[in-house]
Every structure is written in C-alpha cells, then in structure tokens.
Amino acid sequence: VTDDALVYSTFLLHDPHPVGNLSIVRTNRVEIPIECRYPRQGNVSSQAIWPTWVPFRTTVSSEKQLIFSLRLMEENWTSEKLSPTFYLGDTAYLLADVHTGSHPPLHLFVDHCVATPTPDQSALPRHSIVDFHGCLVDGLSDGSSAFQAPRSKTDVLRFTMDVFHFANDSRNTIYITCHLKVIPAHQPPDQLNKACSFNKSSNSWSPVEGSAEICECCARGDCSTPGSSRRQPPVQGPKATSRNRRHVTEEADVTVGPLIFLGKADDRGDHGVEGWHTPAHASMALGLSLAVVAFLTLAAVVLGLARRCHTASHPMSTP
Numbered sequence: 001v002t003d004d005a006l007v008y009s010t011f012l013l014h015d016p017h018p019v020g021n022l023s024i025v026r027t028n029r030v031e032i033p034i035e036c037r038y039p040r041q042g043n044v045s046s047q048a049i050w051p052t053w054v055p056f057r058t059t060v061s062s063e064k065q066l067i068f069s070l071r072l073m074e075e076n077w078t079s080e081k082l083s084p085t086f087y088l089g090d091t092a093y094l095l096a097d098v099h100t101g102s103h104p105p106l107h108l109f110v111d112h113c114v115a116t117p118t119p120d121q122s123a124l125p126r127h128s129i130v131d132f133h134g135c136l137v138d139g140l141s142d143g144s145s146a147f148q149a150p151r152s153k154t155d156v157l158r159f160t161m162d163v164f165h166f167a168n169d170s171r172n173t174i175y176i177t178c179h180l181k182v183i184p185a186h187q188p189p190d191q192l193n194k195a196c197s198f199n200k201s202s203n204s205w206s207p208v209e210g211s212a213e214i215c216e217c218c219a220r221g222d223c224s225t226p227g228s229s230r231r232q233p234p235v236q237g238p239k240a241t242s243r244n245r246r247h248v249t250e251e252a253d254v255t256v257g258p259l260i261f262l263g264k265a266d267d268r269g270d271h272g273v274e275g276w277h278t279p280a281h282a283s284m285a286l287g288l289s290l291a292v293v294a295f296l297t298l299a300a301v302v303l304g305l306a307r308r309c310h311t312a313s314h315p316m317s318t319p
Contacts, residue, residue: 001042001275002038002040003040004040004211005037005038005039005040006037006038006039007035007036007037007038008035008036008038008228009033009034009035009036010033010034010035010054010305011031011032011033011034012031012034013030013031013032013033014029014030014032015029016028016029019040021103023119024068027111031057031098032083039136058121061102066098066099066100066101066103066106066182066250066252067098067101068097068098068180068252068254069096069097069098069099069101069254070093070095070096070176070178070180070254070255070256071095071096071097071256072084072092072093072094072256072259073093073094073095073158074093075091075093076095076251077095081093081192084257084258084260084261085252085261085262086257086259086260086261086262087163087261087263088161088163088164088261088263089163090163091160091161091162091163091164092159092160092161092162092163092259093158093160094158094159094176095156095157095158095255096108096110096156096157096158096159096178096180096254097153097155097156097157098155098180098182100155104184104185104286105154105155105184105185105186106154106155106180106182106183106184106185106313107135107154107182107183107184107185107187107189108154108155108156108157108180108181108194109133109134109157109163109179109181109182109183109189109193109194109195110130110134110157110159110178110179110180110182110195111130111134111179111251112128112129112130112131112132112133112178112179113127113128113129113130113131113134113176113177113179114127114129114173114176114177115128115129115164115173115174115176115177116175116177117166117169117171117173117175118175119175119177119257121175121177121255125166127164127174129145129161129176129178130159130219132217132221132222132223133192133193133194133223133224134193134194134195134196134207134223135193135194135196135198135215135223136159136195136196136197136198137198137218137257138161138162139197139198140159140197140198143200144160144161144162145159145161145162145197146160146197146198147159147195147196147197147208148160148208148254149208149209150208150209151208152208154185155182157195157208159195159197161176163259163261165261171290172260172261172262173257173258173259173260173261174257174258174259174261175255175257175258175259176255176256176257176259177252177253177254177255177258178253178254178255179251179252179262180251180252180253181193181250181252182250182251182252183250188210189207189209189210189214190278190289191223192205192211192213192223193210193213194208194210194214194215195207195209196208196214196215196218198218205218205219214307236287240273253303
C-alpha cells in the first residue's frame with residue numbers, strides 16, 4: 001500500500017519440463033511480473049477485499065436477452081396455425097414459450113392476458129382471459145378454456161380458449177396480449193407464479209404443477225401478497241448501467257392477432273352470404289324458376305285446348 005494506491009503484485013511463471021519419456025524441452029523458463037494498481041479514493045474500511053469479477057456463466061446469463069413469444073397453433077400443437085380466421089364455437093390453441101439460449105433452465109408463466117379489438121391492451125371493450133397472476137378466468141364462463149397439463153417443457157405453456165367476439169362491435173377482430181414471465185426452474189410455483197385452470201365439474205381450481213393451495217386465491221379474485229402489487233414491474237438486473245450492460249428481461253408483453261371471426265359454426269362455408277347468393281343456391285333457384293315457368297306454360301296450353309273443345313261441342317244457333 002502506498003500513499004495514493006493499493007498495489008497487488010504477483011508473477012506468471014512458465015517452467016517447462018520434459019513430457020512423458022522424452023528428455024527434451026522446447027521452451028525456456030519464463031517469469032513475468034504482474035502488478036495491479038488501484039487508486040486510493042474516499043474512505044477505506046478494514047473489511048476483506050472481494051474479487052470484483054463475475055463468474056463467466058453468470059455474466060453470459062445476465063447479458064443474454066430472453067425471447068418471449070405467443071403463437072396460435074393447430075389442434076395437434078405441432079404446427080402454427082396459418083389462417084387467423086375462426087367461427088364462434090371453435091377453440092383457439094395458444095402456445096407461450098421463451099427462448100432461453102445459454103441461460104440456466106427457467107419456468108415460464110402467463111401472468112395475465114387480455115383480449116381487445118385493437119393491439120392496444122388498454123382499449124375498450126376488453127375481456128380478461130388470464131388474471132390474478134396465472135388464473136385462467138375465461139374458464140369460469142367456458143369449460144374449454146384451460147391450461148394444458150403436463151407441460152412438454154418448463155419454458156413452454158399451452159392453453160386453450162373458446163373463441164368469442166365483442167358484442168355490438170362490427171370489427172369482429174380481437175388481439176390477445178399476454179404478460180409472460182419466468183422464474184428459475186428449481187423454484188417451486190407459488191401464489192404469484194402459477195398456472196391455474198377452473199374445473200366446472202368439480203367447481204374448483206387446479207394447477208398445472210404445484211400444490212392446489214396456490215390456486216385458492218383465484219376463487220377470491222386476489223392473489224397478491226402483502227407488500228406486492230397486482231401488476232409487478234419487470235425485474236431489473238444488477239446495477240451495472242454505468243458499464244452499459246444488457247441484463248436479462250424476466251417479463252414481457254406479447255401480442256397475437258388479429259383473430260378474425262366469421263360467424264357461427266353453422267355458417268361455415270356460407271361466410272358473407274345471405275339468402276341464395278352462393279353458386280349452389282343460385283343454381284337451385286334458377287331450376288325452380290324454370291320449372292314454375294314450364295308448369296305455367298303447360299297449364300295455359302291445356303286451358304286453351306279445353307276452351308276450344310267446349311266451344312266446338314256447343315255450337316251457337318241463330319233465330
């Protein structure tokens with residue numbers, strides 16, 4: 001220690017030895033002195049000096065950007081749905097996932113989801129699909145809306161939703177915006193990190209994983225814990241803004257849409273058609289019209305012949 005610096009001194013030593021049964025070496029012995037000087041500024045405590053570096057794996061994890069996604073899938077869950085069109089009565093299959101890259105294993109949850117007629121999640125009208133930190137509340141009104149269990153992977157979460165449209169809204173489109181978040185895979189689900197579905201037959205809530213107690217708050221409509229808000233802000237990384245580091249984003253809003261609704265399931269194939277405007281209906285109408293014309297023509301000919309026969313059988317006499 002000097003008056004103006006804290007000095008660390010060491011050396012890097014290269015001391016070659018013969019390899020195996022060989023009796024030769026190809027390099028010389030080298031000793032390289034290393035000295036690190038840290039300016040002495042401000043107050044200095046007597047506590048031990050800890051290393052200032054972060055293990056490589058942790059550094060990569062904290063700087064790796066997670067990629068959240070929400071996709072509309074086919075019924076078999078193996079391929080993405082290419083058409084955004086639905087009929088009322090259909091079921092939408094939604095898959096939420098996160099690309100973790102080199103990050104340690106993570107557990108993905110859908111914190112809340114809302115449906116709106118525009119991409120703006122604060123727009124009106126709006127309908128809550130998932131709320132209260134992972135309660136699929138849309139299942140209260142429809143039995144086909146539920147999280148799928150078991151998971152295929154901890155960083156993937158699948159759920160179904162019975163399609164709908166907003167009453168008195170002519171747009172017939174909805175956008176679904178979900179707030180996704182992750183926790184370490186070794187952390188067990190809890191009241192703030194869960195995936196709970198409502199079972200109408202048992203009139204109860206059940207989790208995809210974890211104990212049933214974590215879903216009890218869904219029935220109360222309040223799953224926040226003392227000192228926590230219902231909508232928690234994204235978790236920030238360690239203080240390293242002065243070094244311009246990018247830290248992991250542990251939460252994100254993702255949107256899928258628009259989902260376009262064409263009408264009732266009974267109208268499938270007759271979209272946008274009223275009355276007899278389809279080709280099949282038009283052909284049938286034309287055939288019926290021709291049959292009616294032919295029948296009326298035949299009736300007129302028969303009636304004319306009948307009148308002639310009646311006149312011939314009753315000749316008129318003159319006085």
